Amino acid sequence: MGLLAGVIVVVAGVRRLGRAVTYIPWPVIEGFTLGIAIIIFLQQVPAALGTEPRPSTNALVAAIESLPTVSWPEAAWALGIVLVVAAVMVFAPRIHKLLPGSIIAIVLVCVVAVAQLPVATIGELPPGLPMPIVPERTFDTMSPLIGAAFTVAALAAIESLLSARVAASISDTGPYDADRELVGQGTRVGGIRLLRGHCPPRGRSPAPP
Numbered sequence: 001m002g003l004l005a006g007v008i009v010v011v012a013g014v015r016r017l018g019r020a021v022t023y024i025p026w027p028v029i030e031g032f033t034l035g036i037a038i039i040i041f042l043q044q045v046p047a048a049l050g051t052e053p054r055p056s057t058n059a060l061v062a063a064i065e066s067l068p069t070v071s072w073p074e075a076a077w078a079l080g081i082v083l084v085v086a087a088v089m090v091f092a093p094r095i096h097k098l099l100p101g102s103i104i105a106i107v108l109v110c111v112v113a114v115a116q117l118p119v120a121t122i123g124e125l126p127p128g129l130p131m132p133i134v135p136e137r138t139f140d141t142m143s144p145l146i147g148a149a150f151t152v153a154a155l156a157a158i159e160s161l162l163s164a165r166v167a168a169s170i171s172d173t174g175p176y177d178a179d180r181e182l183v184g185q186g187t188r189v190g191g192i193r194l195l196r197g198h199c200p201p202r203g204r205s206p207a208p209p
Helices: 001-012 018-023 026-048 059-069 071-095 101-115 141-170 176-196
Strands: none
Touching: 001 101, 001 141, 001 176, 018 141, 018 176, 026 059, 026 071, 026 141, 071 101
């Protein structure tokens, strides 16, 4: 389904359908962006506190259910790092506009990981890129997925275009190419599906041969 959704998004970009985002009013874009920010924040709560995420599709419920299992002495380290990262990202550009706050924050987190401080990590990364897997392509296997693929494609396209529009409005890089965004997003969605067959679950390393 992911591969089919990626193809749909790429076709939409090639057909220059990205201009449709210009008809979406700003209140909708602001609400969409705020919703994404809240969901991302809630999804990171279990990881920041060093607990296993609960099996729930609701990010708020999963965040709340993770609190009783928190080891607060260890979580204090994680929360402290979160505050330091947030402070660096906010205040570094104010010290000098050329200071890349996000990159500095990433470097600091890497130093924390190398120093092996008592904070939870997502695990080891695979030693290399997996080989792509082309899923079975028959009418019987793909026809039930067409409706869901269009839904995923629409969500991926809207998310990409609205995020690009917001980013363009707060940066001085000039206008963005909506159709290029769609082609890039579709390629990413399809590529992830091709590679996912070999990727281990997050937080786990592939088993040795």
